[in-house]
Amino acid sequence: MSSIAVVVPAAGIGKRMQSEIPKQYLKLHGQTVLEHTLNQLISHSNIAHIYVVLHPDDMLFSTLDIADADWITTVPGGDERSDSVMAGILATNHADWILVHDAARPCVKLDDITNLLKLSKDNTGGILAAPVRDTMKRGDSQHVIKQTVCRENLWHAQTPQFFPKQQLLTALHSCQQAGIAVTDEASAIEQMGGTVKLVEGCYSNIKITHPEDLALAEFYINQQNR
Numbered sequence: 001m002s003s004i005a006v007v008v009p010a011a012g013i014g015k016r017m018q019s020e021i022p023k024q025y026l027k028l029h030g031q032t033v034l035e036h037t038l039n040q041l042i043s044h045s046n047i048a049h050i051y052v053v054l055h056p057d058d059m060l061f062s063t064l065d066i067a068d069a070d071w072i073t074t075v076p077g078g079d080e081r082s083d084s085v086m087a088g089i090l091a092t093n094h095a096d097w098i099l100v101h102d103a104a105r106p107c108v109k110l111d112d113i114t115n116l117l118k119l120s121k122d123n124t125g126g127i128l129a130a131p132v133r134d135t136m137k138r139g140d141s142q143h144v145i146k147q148t149v150c151r152e153n154l155w156h157a158q159t160p161q162f163f164p165k166q167q168l169l170t171a172l173h174s175c176q177q178a179g180i181a182v183t184d185e186a187s188a189i190e191q192m193g194g195t196v197k198l199v200e201g202c203y204s205n206i207k208i209t210h211p212e213d214l215a216l217a218e219f220y221i222n223q224q225n226r
């Protein structure tokens with residue numbers, strides 16, 4: 001297995017959560033979302049260290065039980081998610097591949113991570129994703145349907161996303177230079193004309209975005225622990 005560095009962007013302020021506290025610090029079963037995410041990642045047998053990217057003004061991480069763990073390095077993040085990911089990657093050393101996982105996805109399954117890591121054998125990166133189930137509509141600004149989008153081959157992009165370090169750094173840098181906003185790593189690789197594989201993951205790997213997602217995440221974590 002190639003050497004892997006894990007980067008967890010956790011520098012967001014979670015505007016959509018309508019909460020005073022950034023969503024990665026909200027509690028699930030008495031522990032923060034971020035702790036659940038980090039503990040789940042470090043329990044994977046191929047993960048030995050995690051670079052956690054924090055908001056420069058973060059005052060909460062140091063209060064967590066895991067703050068002093070020797071498997072964690074903290075890195076100051078940037079204005080956009082891609083800036084934070086870039087900062088995290090630049091802090092890593094001796095890694096051939098980078099696995100990026102959102103702090104706000106605490107329900108990721110270890111088997112799905114294992115399936116994603118297998119991509120390194122073919123030297124092509126990829127992402128966890130789930131096929132779209134609903135009928136998809138494109139609307140206009142007045143919320144009127146303009147088109148029904150065929151859902152065949154449509155996927156929900158998730159994290160982790162897993163790419164060769166040099167390829168990902170080059171892609172993110174090029175997007176930054178060209179002023180192209182990307183909301184995930186795959187988009188940056190796509191912009192460069194690179195190939196990105198889709199590895200089917202679980203629908204339970206939700207990103208906590210809205211308040212109701214917390215109860216759902218608690219349900220999925222309960223299921224995993226049974």
Ligand code: C5P
Pocket residue numbers: 008009010011012013014024053077078079080081082084085102103104207209
């Ligand atoms: O805002 P969104 O839900 O897309 O954020 C996804 C992840 O990226 C979250 O874990 C968030 O903390 C992180 N993020 C970051 N730096 C930013 C914005 C978001 O690390 N500037």
